[in-house]
Amino acid sequence: xxxxxxxxxxxxxxxxxxxxxxxxxxxxxxxxxxxxxxxxxxxxxxxxxxxxxxxxxxxxxxxxxxxxxxxxxxxxxxxxxxxxxxxxxxxxxxxxxxxxxxxxxxxxxxxxxxxxxxxxxxxxxxxxxxxxxxxxxxxxxxxxxxxxxxxxxxxxxxxxxxxxxxxxxxxxxxxxxxxxxxxxxxxxxxxxxxxxxxxxxxxxxxxxxxxxxxxxxxxxxxxxxxx
Amino acid sequence: xxxxxxxxxxxxxxxxxxxxxxxxxxxxxxxxxxxxxxxxxxxxxxxxxxxxxxxxxxxxxxxxxxxxxxxxxxxxxxxxxxxxxxxxxxxxxxxxxxxxxxxxxxxxxxxxxxxxxxxxxxxxxxxxxxxxxxxxxxxxxxxxxxxxxxxxxxxxxxxxxxxxxxxxxxxxxxxxxxxxxxxxxxxxxxxxxxxxxxxxxxxxxxxxxxxxxxxxxxxxxxxxxxxxxxxxxxxxxxxxxxxxxxxxxxxxxxxxxxxxxxxxxxxxxxxxxxxxxxxxxxxxxxxxxxxxxxxxxxxxxxxxxxxxxxxxxxxxxxxxxxxxxxxxxxxxxxxxxxxxxxxxxxxxxxxxxxxxxxxxxxxxxxxxxxxxxxxxxxxxxxxxxxxxxxxxxxxxxxxxxxxxxxxxxxxxxxxxxxxxxxxxxxxxxxxxxxxxxxxxxxxxxxxxxxxxxxxxxxxxxxxxxxxxxxxxxxxxxxxxxxxxxxxxxxxxxxxxxxxxxxxxxxxxxxxxxxxxxxxxxxxxxxxxxxxxxxxxxxxxxxxxxxxxxxxxxxxxxxxxxxx
Numbered sequence: 001x002x003x004x005x006x007x008x009x010x011x012x013x014x015x016x017x018x019x020x021x022x023x024x025x026x027x028x029x030x031x032x033x034x035x036x037x038x039x040x041x042x043x044x045x046x047x048x049x050x051x052x053x054x055x056x057x058x059x060x061x062x063x064x065x066x067x068x069x070x071x072x073x074x075x076x077x078x079x080x081x082x083x084x085x086x087x088x089x090x091x092x093x094x095x096x097x098x099x100x101x102x103x104x105x106x107x108x109x110x111x112x113x114x115x116x117x118x119x120x121x122x123x124x125x126x127x128x129x130x131x132x133x134x135x136x137x138x139x140x141x142x143x144x145x146x147x148x149x150x151x152x153x154x155x156x157x158x159x160x161x162x163x164x165x166x167x168x169x170x171x172x173x174x175x176x177x178x179x180x181x182x183x184x185x186x187x188x189x190x191x192x193x194x195x196x197x198x199x200x201x202x203x204x205x206x207x208x209x210x211x212x213x214x215x216x217x218x219x220x221x222x223x224x225x226x227x
Numbered sequence: 228x229x230x231x232x233x234x235x236x237x238x239x240x241x242x243x244x245x246x247x248x249x250x251x252x253x254x255x256x257x258x259x260x261x262x263x264x265x266x267x268x269x270x271x272x273x274x275x276x277x278x279x280x281x282x283x284x285x286x287x288x289x290x291x292x293x294x295x296x297x298x299x300x301x302x303x304x305x306x307x308x309x310x311x312x313x314x315x316x317x318x319x320x321x322x323x324x325x326x327x328x329x330x331x332x333x334x335x336x337x338x339x340x341x342x343x344x345x346x347x348x349x350x351x352x353x354x355x356x357x358x359x360x361x362x363x364x365x366x367x368x369x370x371x372x373x374x375x376x377x378x379x380x381x382x383x384x385x386x387x388x389x390x391x392x393x394x395x396x397x398x399x400x401x402x403x404x405x406x407x408x409x410x411x412x413x414x415x416x417x418x419x420x421x422x423x424x425x426x427x428x429x430x431x432x433x434x435x436x437x438x439x440x441x442x443x444x445x446x447x448x449x450x451x452x453x454x455x456x457x458x459x460x461x462x463x464x465x466x467x468x469x470x471x472x473x474x475x476x477x478x479x480x481x482x483x484x485x486x487x488x489x490x491x492x493x494x495x496x497x498x499x500x501x502x503x504x505x506x507x508x509x510x511x512x513x514x515x516x517x518x519x520x521x522x523x524x525x526x527x528x529x530x531x532x533x534x535x536x537x538x539x540x541x542x543x544x545x546x547x548x549x550x551x552x553x554x555x556x557x558x559x560x561x562x563x564x565x566x567x568x569x570x571x572x573x574x575x576x577x578x579x580x581x582x583x584x585x586x587x588x589x590x591x592x593x594x595x596x597x598x599x600x601x602x603x604x605x606x607x608x609x610x611x612x613x614x615x616x617x618x619x620x621x622x623x624x625x626x627x628x629x630x631x632x633x634x635x636x637x638x639x640x641x642x643x644x645x646x647x648x649x650x651x652x653x654x655x656x657x658x659x660x661x662x663x664x665x666x667x668x669x670x671x672x673x674x675x676x677x678x679x680x681x682x683x684x685x686x687x688x689x690x691x692x693x694x695x696x697x698x699x700x701x702x703x704x705x706x707x708x709x710x711x712x713x714x715x716x717x718x719x720x721x722x723x724x725x726x727x728x729x730x731x732x733x734x735x736x737x738x739x740x741x742x743x744x745x746x747x748x749x750x751x752x753x754x755x756x757x758x759x760x761x762x763x764x765x766x767x768x769x770x771x772x773x774x775x776x777x778x779x780x781x782x783x784x785x786x787x788x789x790x
Contacts, residue, residue: 087629169618170615173618174615190618195453200414202413203573204574
């Protein structure tokens with residue numbers, strides 16, 4: 001497993017993923033370096049949204065219109081159907097539309113490279129089982145939604161499916177710069193609002209301590225863009 | 228990354244000329260020792276295995292920090308650790324994104340004070356003399372400390388003021404010579420709910436002491452409540468890590484060189500049996516040895532005994548400073564038990580610090596419980612405060628793990644979650660220890676750290692007791708759903724205590740009451756390994772008070788030619 005000769009060497013390089021958010025990071029670091037020494041909560045609160053938007057735009061640019069880097073179109077279709085079983089579309093997007101397939105594609109060329117073979121074998125096996133279930137199907141993605149669900153229920157405890165859940169969660173809830181969580185759709189699902197600074201009240205139960213601010217803020221509801 | 232140029236010339240020392248002190252480890256203790264000894268006029272080289280990150284290097288990238296181990300170097304370890312519960316078993320190395328290292332600590336300048344949640348509990352007078360108060364406990368190394376609370380109190384106050392601790396006095400607090408330097412952080416919704424639930428049960432909740440600034444202090448900016456606190460580095464420098472406090476103080480003296488990416492593999496001794504130099508590998512794998520008049524080992528309660536055991540020689544066949552045979556033994560990790568809850572309205576615990584209120588009513592041992600122990604309870608977002616971890620671990624055990632129902636629970640649950648964490652005593656047991664893995668070596672050729680640990684039945688009893696109280700509080704607070712993480716023998720420890728215990732008797736301890744090793748007069752050991760008992764769960768405050776005290780005595784020894 002050890003690839004480096006000395007522990008600690010290059011620890012600041014980060015993952016070698018094409019999805020590694022270097023560009024946005026550099027801008028953010030410069031920004032933070034500039035604000036260091038300012039007593040800065042207010043300053044940050046004003047500027048952080050623009051900064052985050054810039055980082056997100058960079059990530060969008062990286063994935064927009066690009067072909068798959070590490071998976072075939074057929075694999076992408078299987079993954080899309082798989083992740084949509086884990087987080088299906090309803091009034092909010094499903095995992096595929098939220099960017100989980102892009103995330104997995106990027107990860108397979110980066111931090112997941114060591115596990116890529118096992119992952120591909122798992123996808124192929126899933127397609128094979130789909131064909132056994134329905135001879136007309138070319139793969140898992142061709143099965144009706146409920147048949148996909150029934151198939152996955154049979155492999156619910158397999159390492160492959162556990163990995164699929166983990167990757168779907170990461171693809172929805174990691175920084176958009178990793179290729180998923182498109183437009184922060186995963187965070188909107190949770191009600192997580194990404195900012196670098198907050199002021200109290202933080203939630204419903206401490207808001208009662210700040211009666212004067214209640215009219216302007218609805219602080220207990222902040223971070224709940226999903227509803 | 229390259230460290231920025233400091234305003235004044237940075238100290239740089241020749242490895243072949245003996246400096247006054249080499250400090251191994253730039254963490255909670257090593258940072259304080261470096262700051263104090265360089266300020267006292269001594270030349271100090273600090274060898275730190277991890278990189279030198281600056282506040283602007285820290286991010287909210289949960290995947291990178293919490294899953295890819297940016298700060299802990301897991302799972303891409305070049306230095307894995309192995310674990311077993313019992314000596315009869317073969318220790319195993321865990322891998323995978325969801326795995327955690329048995330000795331969970333951050334690598335880098337500032338050490339684990341960079342990524343901790345910054346709970347700064349003092350020990351109380353009883354923690355130092357509980358063996359005398361309660362009597363022996365069969366089969367354990369339960370013992371009094373050679374010092375008492377009164378001895379350590381001035382140094383606790385120095386930590387409050389010089390490191391920066393916010394808080395307010397509570398009904399059970401030990402006496403303090405100075406007030407807190409700043410008020411507590413604003414209470415979060417979880418803190419409000421803990422307070423309400425606890426009061427209904429007749430308990431006495433209080434503000435939590437936290438090493439996070441609530442106001443500008445010592446030229447540092449206060450907390451912005453960004454919420455990425457436990458497990459993350461602070462971008463604002465408001466968390467009182469040694470990276471934000473003692474290390475800059477040390478470097479400003481011009482007499483302290485912080486040498487990052489320096490992996491120590493051996494403390495060398497000379498013909499007289501004195502420590503003479505410290506061997507380490509640099510970032511390129513090249514071997515160096517820094518000569519020193521004295522060595523201070525502050526690598527944490529896992530790595531300090533590991534290094535002593537690796538530094539064996541014909542003169543010290545069982546490891547350096549190990550005449551007692553106790554190096555690595557009596558490992559104590561504190562007990563942790565947790566209850567989760569979901570409330571009807573949003574708490575938004577992803578904002579601000581982890582902990583703002585705690586309950587100390589169960590701190591003292593109570594014979595009516597039927598087992599030894601004590602502890603504290605606090606309200607926090609816990610790891611579920613960040614999005615990926617919430618999705619992985621924030622739902623009740625019977626909740627669907629995929630599909631529409633799973634999505635609905637994520638959607639409803641994230642902002643409405645909180646946890647109550649019990650932190651409790653660990654008894655010192657010989658069977659719980661750090662040894663060298665006989666079968667495996669790391670990328671630098673060092674034997675892996677092997678941890679053997681099974682909580683004492685009393686420790687498990689105390690964990691269960693505290694979880695029961697946590698559930699009662701959450702129910703009294705009006706939670707709509709409460710669930711438990713099963714109490715079981717622990718296999719990951721962020722508190723690494725007791726493995727080079729302090730004592731007056733060389734046969735029953737590794738260092739003397741001033742942290743000098745009993746056998747090597749110019750070798751000092753000061754970190755969590757020095758602790759004789761575990762306290763009730765938040766050790767860093769005590770580790771740093773010990774470091775301030777040790778630095779004062781070591782400086783005195785050096786001035787008087789007594790090293």
